[in-house]
Amino acid sequence: MKQIVVIGAGQMGNGIAHVFAQSGFSTALVDIRQESLDKAMATISKNLDRQVSKGSITEATKTETLQRLSTSTDMAASCATADLVVEAATENIDLKLKIFADLDRMAPAHCILASNTSSISITRIAAATQRPEKVIGMHFMNPVPVMKLVEVIRGYSTSNDVTSTILQLSLNLGKSPVEVNDLPGFVANKILMPMINEAIYTLYEGTAGVEEIDTVMKLGMAHPMGPLRLADFIGLDTCLSILRVLHDGFGNPKYAPCPLLVNMVTAKKLGDKTGEGFYNYADPKNPVVAAFFQKK
Numbered sequence: 001m002k003q004i005v006v007i008g009a010g011q012m013g014n015g016i017a018h019v020f021a022q023s024g025f026s027t028a029l030v031d032i033r034q035e036s037l038d039k040a041m042a043t044i045s046k047n048l049d050r051q052v053s054k055g056s057i058t059e060a061t062k063t064e065t066l067q068r069l070s071t072s073t074d075m076a077a078s079c080a081t082a083d084l085v086v087e088a089a090t091e092n093i094d095l096k097l098k099i100f101a102d103l104d105r106m107a108p109a110h111c112i113l114a115s116n117t118s119s120i121s122i123t124r125i126a127a128a129t130q131r132p133e134k135v136i137g138m139h140f141m142n143p144v145p146v147m148k149l150v151e152v153i154r155g156y157s158t159s160n161d162v163t164s165t166i167l168q169l170s171l172n173l174g175k176s177p178v179e180v181n182d183l184p185g186f187v188a189n190k191i192l193m194p195m196i197n198e199a200i201y202t203l204y205e206g207t208a209g210v211e212e213i214d215t216v217m218k219l220g221m222a223h224p225m226g227p228l229r230l231a232d233f234i235g236l237d238t239c240l241s242i243l244r245v246l247h248d249g250f251g252n253p254k255y256a257p258c259p260l261l262v263n264m265v266t267a268k269k270l271g272d273k274t275g276e277g278f279y280n281y282a283d284p285k286n287p288v289v290a291a292f293f294q295k296k
Contacts, residue, residue, distance in 0.1 A: 015144025069166030122155035232271030
């Protein structure tokens with residue numbers, strides 16, 4: 001593994017690129033918009049500065065990490081010499097299928113194609129390619145530079161060699177990989193999203209308010225972040241997409257998204273990324289309950 005390409009410069013993509021580059025890999029970050037790439041590089045630089053200030057890396061490591069990073073809006077050119085491509089685009093099945101069909105044409109025959117999908121079937125994604133044995137899930141947790149877990153998901157045709165390679169690669173990144181089966185939501189989101197959905201139902205049904213629900217889960221269950229605050233952090237659109245994958249995949253009504261979540265996504269109140277969800281982030285360091293949910 002010498003040349004890594006990360007597709008998508010959003011929150012997950014820039015974190016994945018950061019980790020690969022910091023671990024010594026030449027890494028290209030690709031997006032269709034130059035402004036997204038510029039924003040991603042600013043975020044990576046800021047996060048590296050934070051690591052320097054905490055003493056977890058040196059200034060020299062920061063410089064070397066940035067030197068290993070490049071950006072491009074030309075996916076074909078970037079993938080032409082890739083050993084591994086990690087797709088980190090929006091959680092949308094049609095988009096991912098198109099990207100993987102394109103990657104299959106653009107990347108060399110030996111290249112492994114990985115998806116950072118948080119819920120969509122790796123087998124279905126692999127079917128868009130002529131190399132299903134080289135397609136695998138590599139689901140990082142957010143924020144990527146901090147969180148240790150990587151869910152490694154084998155599709156129906158993923159080879160043993162590819163699985164072993166990605167498990168070892170994850171260890172080389174300083175992560176803790178866990179191999180899981182290719183079922184909707186895998187492990188993390190099959191458990192997490194119903195909890196978040198139930199917290200939203202608890203709010204929707206009037207059992208308690210936003211802060212009260214989050215406080216109960218933080219103090220009563222020792223969660224570092226309440227489920228409604230966590231939903232904002234993940235992105236309410238992402239939460240809704242995952243719940244729909246679970247609902248469609250299992251056909252079980254327990255995964256049906258709460259109507260309040262559907263309405264908030266429709267209204268584009270998506271959490272941190274839009275400045276408002278269950279909380280208002282006008283002051284990002286001191287979010288307050290959004291006006292819609294404040295007690296009258």
